Amino acid sequence: MPRMPKRIKFRKQMRGTLRGNATRGNYVSFGDYGLQALEPHWLTARQIEAGRIAAQHFLRRQGKVYIRVFPDKPVSKKPLETRMGKGKADTEYWAARIKPGTMLFEIAGVDETVAKQALARVAQKMPVRCRFVGRRLSV
Amino acid sequence: MSRTTPSIVARRRDRVGTRYARRLRQTGQLPAVIYGHGAAPLAVSVDQKQLLTVLRQGTHVVKLDIEGEGGETCLVKDLQFGYLGDNLIHVDFTRVNLEERVTVHVHLDFVNTPASLGAGSLLTHDHSELTVTCRVDSIPDTIRVDLSKMQGNHLNAGEIELPPGMELAMDPGTCVASVTRIRTEATGEAATVVAETTPEPAVIRERKEGKD
Numbered sequence: 072m073p074r075m076p077k078r079i080k081f082r083k084q085m086r087g088t089l090r091g092n093a094t095r096g097n098y099v100s101f102g103d104y105g106l107q108a109l110e111p112h113w114l115t116a117r118q119i120e121a122g123r124i125a126a127q128h129f130l131r132r133q134g135k136v137y138i139r140v141f142p143d144k145p146v147s148k149k150p151l152e153t154r155m156g157k158g159k160a161d162t163e164y165w166a167a168r169i170k171p172g173t174m175l176f177e178i179a180g181v182d183e184t185v186a187k188q189a190l191a192r193v194a195q196k197m198p199v200r201c202r203f204v205g206r207r208l209s210v
Numbered sequence: 211m212s213r214t215t216p217s218i219v220a221r222r223r224d225r226v227g228t229r230y231a232r233r234l235r236q237t238g239q240l241p242a243v244i245y246g247h248g249a250a251p252l253a254v255s256v257d258q259k260q261l262l263t264v265l266r267q268g269t270h271v272v273k274l275d276i277e278g279e280g281g282e283t284c285l286v287k288d289l290q291f292g293y294l295g296d297n298l299i300h301v302d303f304t305r306v307n308l309e310e311r312v313t314v315h316v317h318l319d320f321v322n323t324p325a326s327l328g329a330g331s332l333l334t335h336d337h338s339e340l341t342v343t344c345r346v347d348s349i350p351d352t353i354r355v356d357l358s359k360m361q362g363n364h365l366n367a368g369e370i371e372l373p374p375g376m377e378l379a380m381d382p383g384t385c386v387a388s389v390t391r392i393r394t395e396a397t398g399e400a401a402t403v404v405a406e407t408t409p410e411p412a413v414i415r416e417r418k419e420g421k422d
Contacts, residue, residue: 079411092293107294132392135334155412172293180332206338207295208265210286210315 073116075165076143083159084145089113093172099206101137102177104186110199113166114175116142121196122176129189134181139174140167169199215283216264220244220274223253235299244274245282246304252276261301265289268351270314271399274303279409285312285346308347313379315339324365326389332382333357337386340367344376355386363389 089111099105108114119138126136146172148163149155169175176193186205194201223230223241231241240258247249254276260332263288264272265383274282280388292299319341327333340353369380 076411078414080414082413094293097293098291098295109294132330133332135332135390135392172295179334206297207291208262208289209297209317209339210265210270210289 073120073165074138074142075116076141079145081146083162087168089168089170089172093170096139096174097172099174099177099204100139102135102179103181103206104183104202105177105192105204106190106193106197107204108169108173108175108197108199109171110169110202111171112169112199113144113146114140114142114169114198116147116165116167117155117173118196118198119167122193125192125196126176126178126189130178130181130185131190133185134189135179137177137179139177140169142167144168145180156202174204175201211296215271215273216269217262217273217275217281218256218264220254220256220276222276222279225257226253229298237278240298240301242301242303244282244303244305246306249305256301258298262298263351268317270316271306271308271346273304275357283308283346285314306346309345311343311345312349313341313343315341318370319352319354320357320387321354322356324357324360324387324389326360326363331389331391333387333389337367337384340370340378340386341380342376343379344371345374348373348375350376358404360387360389 097107119140119142123138130136140163144164144166146164146166147160149160175197176188176190177201181189183205190203220242222240224314234241234255235258238258239255240261242254242256243251246252254274256274271283271285274284276282283306285306286301287304288302289298290300291297318335318337320335324333350373353370353372355365357365361369364385365387366382367378367384367386369378370386372378
């Protein structure tokens, strides 16, 4: 089931712009390995779900998959053959705003080779260039 | 701390700021700052490769040989990374005495497997490091955690055996490692039914129509 918010304050949002790089959610926090986005994009709830299914089907029942992004932006779309005007259309899908550096998925409980293979399959489902990363240095 | 304190050569930085820091990084140097013990903060630069080699070994304390100013024993307080998280851009050092007690994060080295881990269950490491208070000269590189001694499905921070003289500086009830059963997903018709009946998000506060 594609993800979406349970409660919202406003039904529709302005489009906004995606500027800059990720300053939060840009390192592996929960798992051991992660998939990091290298480009800005709107990631739809369906694409996130496709990535989750790809990872879990590959891992079978070995590891744990963490989804680090949530589609909280409603995107509206006018129906086909509709004249312009008459107000903003209804929500078509939900999307997560992805900036370069955002950690999309994380995997725990499997070794590096398996995690790399699983996240490579997830990367195929993503609309952005991604890379495989491990935990970063900390003190 | 199982070995002698490693030494790193540092140079004083006279020019500070984004532009000069960027130029330093291009030459393989890393901008850093030393503060603490009531003395004025000192902007320095260190060799990036040398520092990374030391940090990858889990070292917390280094001896900085500052050119023209003598040596200072420092604790690595903070690391700053670029937006992709792989390039180190700045380091914070704090002055310490080897006898004083400090609070640091020490990596956990998990060994063996718990007895409760079987088919259909998964071992997750919820925390990869422990916050402890100890003397500067006795900060370990890692703390070894033997998971075969794990009682039940959870290992809390308070249950980990710490070296003598070391105190836990975090909630002892924090789960460090756990064994969880893997849930099976709803597939086929059940999943389709759930997807079809997905509710719309509830609006918390609607605008009142005809308010004006």
